[in-house]
Amino acid sequence: SALNLHAKVEILCDHVPARIKDPAGALRDVVRYSAQPAWLYRIHDVYTIMEKIKKEISDASPHVKLEVAPPDPVMFSYWLISAMPFKFNQRVEMLREDNLAVRLTSQLSLLRDLRKVNFCCVMCGIAF
Numbered sequence: 001s002a003l004n005l006h007a008k009v010e011i012l013c014d015h016v017p018a019r020i021k022d023p024a025g026a027l028r029d030v031v032r033y034s035a036q037p038a039w040l041y042r043i044h045d046v047y048t049i050m051e052k053i054k055k056e057i058s059d060a061s062p063h064v065k066l067e068v069a070p071p072d073p074v075m076f077s078y079w080l081i082s083a084m085p086f087k088f089n090q091r092v093e094m095l096r097e098d099n100l101a102v103r104l105t106s107q108l109s110l111l112r113d114l115r116k117v118n119f120c121c122v123m124c125g126i127a128f
Helices: 023-032 038-042 046-060 073-083 088-096 100-114
Strands: none
Touching: 046 073, 046 100, 073 088, 073 100, 088 100
16 A cells, blocks of 8 residues: 655745744753753854854944844844945855855954954945
């Protein structure tokens, strides 16, 4: 006799679940029950990377108001692409990147490179 299998397929998108109200707490829970070291999770945690980016911007320019930045890491990464003076080819590469953690990490690296020169926000013109 033939065996019939049925499955529900869910297409995953580049989105961080909204149900994580305390990302730091969720990360602590994962680390607590894992055999892997905490630093391994932190380097790939999108909320941790997003906070590093915000700190980098604040350190470079304390007068920039980051309250306008979206709290969702996915939206934040796209907001950053539009607001920072990245080169066209850099923007295209970031937009092509499907992995949010990789996209945010590359943005952090580019921001650190930008700190070596004077730059300003393309939306408001405030210098960093």
